[in-house]
Amino acid sequence: MEQAPRDPERQLQPAPLEPLGHPDAGLQSAVGEEAEGARDESPGEGTMTENNFWLKKIEISVSEAEKRTGRNAMNMQETYTAYLIETRSVEHTDGQSVLTDSLWRRYSEFELLRNYLLVYYPHIVVPPLPEKRAEFVWHKLSADNMDPDFVERRRIGLENFLLRVASHPILCRDKIFYLFLTQEGNWKETVNETGFQLKADSRLKALNATFRVKNPDKRFTELKHYSDELQSVISHLLRVRARVADRLYGVYKVHGNYGRVFSEWSAIEKEMGDGLQSAGHHMDVYASSIDDILEDEEHYADQLKEYLFYAEALTVRTFSLKGMTTKLFGQETPEQREARIKVLEEQINEGEQQLKSKNLEGREFVKNAWADIERFKEQKNHDLKEALISYAVMQISMCKKGIQVWTNAKECFSKM
Amino acid sequence: VGGDSTPSPDLLMARSFGDKDLILPNGGTPAGTSSPASSSSLLNRLQLDDDIDGETRDLFVTVDDPKKHVCTMETYITYRITTKSTRVEFDLPEYSVRRRYQDFDWLRSKLEESQPTHLIPPLPEKFVVKGVVDRFSEEFVETRRKALDKFLKRITDHPVLSFNEHFNVFLTAKDLNAYKKQGMALLTRVGESVKHVTGGYKLRSRPLEFAAIGDYLDTFALKLGTIDRIAQRIIKEEIEYLVELREYGPVYSTWSALEGELAEPLEGVSACIGNCSTALEELTDDMTEDFLPVLREYILYSDSMKSVLKKRDQVQAEYEAKLEAVALRKEDRPKVPADVEKCQDRMECFNADLKADMERWQNNKRQDFRQLLMGMADKNIQYYEKCLTAWESIIPLLQEKQEAK
Secondary structure (H helix, E strand, O other): OOOOOOOOOOOOOOOOOOOOOOOOHHHHHHHHHHHHHHHHOOOOOOHHHHHHHHHOEEEEEEEEEEEEEEEOOOOOEEEEEEEEEEEEEEOOOOOOEEEEEEEEEEHHHHHHHHHHHHHHOOOOOOOOOOOOOOOOOOOOOOOOOOOHHHHHHHHHHHHHHHHHHHHOOOHHHOHHHHHHHHOOOOHHHHHHHOOHHHHHHHHHHHHHHHHOOOOOOHHHHHHHHHHHHHHHHHHHHHHHHHHHHHHHHHHHHHHHHHHHHHHHHHOOOOOOHHHHHHHHHHHHHHHHHHHHHHHHHHHHHHHHHHHHHHHHHHHHOOOOHHHHHHHHHOOOOHHHHHHHHHHHHHHHHHHHHHHHHOHHHHHHHHHHHHHHHHHHHHHHHHHHHHHHHHHHHHHHHHHHHHHHHHHHHHHHHHOO | OOOOOOOOHHHHHHOOOOOOOOOOOOOOOOOOOOOHHHOOHHHHHHHHHHHOOOOOOOEEEEEEEEEEEEOOOOEEEEEEEEEEEOOOOOOOOEEEEEEEHHHHHHHHHHHHHHOOOOOOOOOOOOOOOOOOOOOOOHHHHHHHHHHHHHHHHHHHHOOOHHHOHHHHHHHHOOOHHHHHHHOOOOOOHHHHHHHOOOOOOOOOOOOHHHHHHHHHHHHHHHHHHHHHHHHHHHHHHHHHHHHHHHHHHHHHHHHHOOOOOOHHHHHHHHHHHHHHHHHHHHHHHHHHHHHHHHHHHHHHHHHHHHHHHHHHHHHHHHHHHHHHHHHHOOOOOOOOOHHHHHHHHHHHHHHHHHHHHHHHHHHHHHHHHHHHHHHHHHHHHHHHHHHHHHHHHHHHHHHHHHHHO
16 A cells, blocks of 8 residues: 655554554544654644544534535636534533634535545545435425525434534544634635645555455455445435335324315214314324424434435445546557556556565554444444434334324214 | 005004104114224114014014026026015015116106105116126125115005015015916005196196105205215225335335345235235225215115106196186086096196105105214224324334343
């Protein structure tokens, strides 16, 4: 693996770590590494501030979303949503939180942060962002990015992303991430100055080489297989769930018609009138209850989507050389392509040789990558179980509401 | 049996059930009570009261035991009709005969013919409703049986119709076909005369109360039609929802096969959704079999009632025309001719019969709809209770290993 130039502003620490799911884990290691970090940094770089920052417990929230208009790179007017990120540090002693930073970011900046993390932490399963555009919609849900419900759910998703990064033992110590939370202006320039886009290519080659050694680690093959299957099954699940939601909506809403007709019918009845009328009211209540129910279910769908995106990210990391060559070369004659592939293969072989010679580092990399995958698996099992529980709780709530409404209606009918 | 079987108006009034809210038409087989626990206590109370009713019942009729008959020419279903009675009109205390739909159809025509001043209950539809494919399916036969049972019980409850000769024969005759061919049924005095009422007389003014009944029936039928459409639409939506659920559940199973720790929870969710799907299917079946047919019956009922109202108008119109004709003759006869008197008689009887029947009908309608709608509510409650049980039971399964961790 290419050795990154010693950058005093950043720490690339493929240090062996226990799989940790606890949010405080990052702090533990931060504390542990503090002494080591101080050793490596050149004096007067202000890294003491950075390390001190992470000693305290922090709370991150994406608290608001705001519509903005501005001019884009091509000087055309555009509308976008900006999100307010607030960071609070919690005093250990009295548990009170103090607002330390507050700034506005838009979705594209989150994307930039994530792409940077992907490049610089290839052995880490980087948390995904909430979807860029609304997918798996059922008919009522707007596919419009400006829709308030979509914006709200995205706000939650972005907050979730930041919390995941902050609770990751390695990612939480990244300087660029720290600046994302604290430095409003100039952050984009700082990120681009790291030159990470250029590194992306070479890292990808190196990464790919790892997975193309003569005896690939069976675990990675299994992982790729798993993530492919997971992606497929969650997509299917989300699609069907959306259709289920659509149908359920229809069932509830048609009951609203009973409200009107019972009311009309009650007008011609003497003794039956009151009972009919009040029952009709309950039918209206029933029909309108579905809106809240389905909105709650969207949160469940979002939790599934997060792991769909996680799975997609895992799959990408193991893509084949063939795919990469067509991307690099595009339209070529077969002979030209063959020639270039040969060159690339030679380069890869060189890389492989380099890898073999730096065997220890290579194994270290795999070990760390696998450690993070184990951490990820634990997180996934925990999160998805929580998601299933909350889904079951939602269903229970819906059933109870249904029983309540129909019991009320039955009471009214009995008085007819 | 035989002779004049139309009671005088006085007797009619005495036997009117108008002030007795406790009449539960025994044809009220409670719609879809699968579990005794879910029947409303109210329903039970009503049925109990029926037995200790002040009015001693002396006629009990039940329709059950459908059987398929396969002959060379056709295949058809017969139902067993059991009659228990202490009335003098019945030679034996108990009868058991077998009848098929067309026999019921015959009975109804005869009743309409012989008791034109009364409201005759409707029969279930002759032809299969769209969507119900197999007329020999268990569900269809059971739905029809219930409706036929209700039909006979409504007649049984009627103070005049229950004494009808054709009804008696229907309940008792070994060979009904032979009787049908005879066609020697003695018509009642009123029946005979009404049958020969000439149409074409124009009604001057309909009495307010009958106009009101007519308006009521019009709106009533309209609203029922709307409710029928809504109910059908709900069932349709529920079935489509069911289709999606049947695909949804298994996906969790597929996912479970990929996982280790999550395998059991996911499998649990899959099974849970399966249980909810089954519960939903039961709901849609119940609604189709028990709810819709009763609605349709009442629409048919109001249609036939409107024809009776028209006949009443005809009788009144004839009377008024004849009366006017006499008045125009400018004869100094203080006495009204016999045939005009007959017409008046006819009209007043008709009016009385109809009024009494309407009142009875209103009460029965109220009971029937109370029961029907409560039944609908009950079915939905049962559906949600089944789903609730399913979801509550997997919570411990989902939470289990969390603690063990």
